[in-house]
Amino acid sequence: MSLAIAFAASDAPSAQAALAVLSARYGDAPEAEADVIVALGGDGFMLQTLHRTQGLDAPVYGMNRGTVGFLMNGYLEGGLVERLQRAQEEVLNPLRMHATRSDGSEHVALAINEVSLLRQGPQAAKLRITVDGRLRMEELVCDGALVSTPAGSTAYNYSAHGPILPIGSDVLALTAIAPFRPRRWRGALLPKSAHVRIDVTNPERRPVMADADSRSVRDVVSVDIRSAPEVAHRILFDPGHGLEERLIREQFA
Structure with a gap:
């Protein structure tokens, strides 16, 4: 199964470098036509991306090119399509x-x-x-x-x-x-x-x-x-690393 992936990156040099590598490897679809949007950056950029794309049907999958990355998944260049196909969705109401x-x-x-x-x-x-x-x-x-x-x-x-x-x-x-x-x-x-x-x-x-x-x-x-329950932000996480697990884990840190 192929996926149309749209990439978005923060201005950080590490995010821009990842954007160049990943878009060359997987293509870069227009956001309005994408099955999924991959955000490259930190938590702040993920929030910006979720707000900016809230009117689109595509969920957002983040890969950490920032500092904390609580809302992000780990960064890997290989196997992205497979990761996206296995990813679990959380719905957030703002x-x-x-x-x-x-x-x-x-x-x-x-x-x-x-x-x-x-x-x-x-x-x-x-x-x-x-x-x-x-x-x-x-x-x-x-x-x-x-x-x-x-x-x-x-x-x-x-x-x-x-x-x-x-x-x-x-x-x-x-x-x-x-x-x-x-x-x-x-x-x-x-x-x-x-x-x-x-x-x-x-x-x-x-x-x-x-x-x-x-x-x-x-x-x-x-x-x-x-x-605002009528607004639903769809965010994707790798299996076993969703928000619920992260919130529980944080309480034992």
Whole structure:
């Protein structure tokens, strides 16, 4: 069985070198006509590729030419067609961020990993958190807060001491970043269906930016976050090395 493969590569020299070798060996189909898209780079480039190709039918298979490569498979030049035919598919639903800025403008973006709010200046942010229309925290004084999907739970969320979430758990993590008050608040686990609203109090003196998978919006006054189940990102992994196994393994590292 032949496969039409489209290659995409980051600007890193190692990724560009791999692109030249692999496209010469396997051909390089247009993405709109491909059976599968092979992304060469790191996790950041994989996220970019998933966002960019979300309207296409082809799943994305990553090969690591970056640093961490949590969303990537190992890099090998040989046997690629056979690896793609054996690969197992995971489906990821992103978060939808709806951010309102102080000038009244509104910005919508999707995030496969997390939506985060971060202080924009030297002073700590003051945030008010509402879940499903019910006020849950009147004031969180912190460097920021984030809502993470299971796929993103080992990224920024984990660095902020948030929990690792199993794939398929239908749970989101709400995690504080360097909380000052309440100092011992460890965040919350929320159902995937939850609608989280975070309001910025005193945004003039304590400005805050919002970020969805590295796409940033400055001077936000409120951010609404909820899952987007109608959007499905298809990602391929070698057998035995899928996201579920990686998330479990990470907890014993």
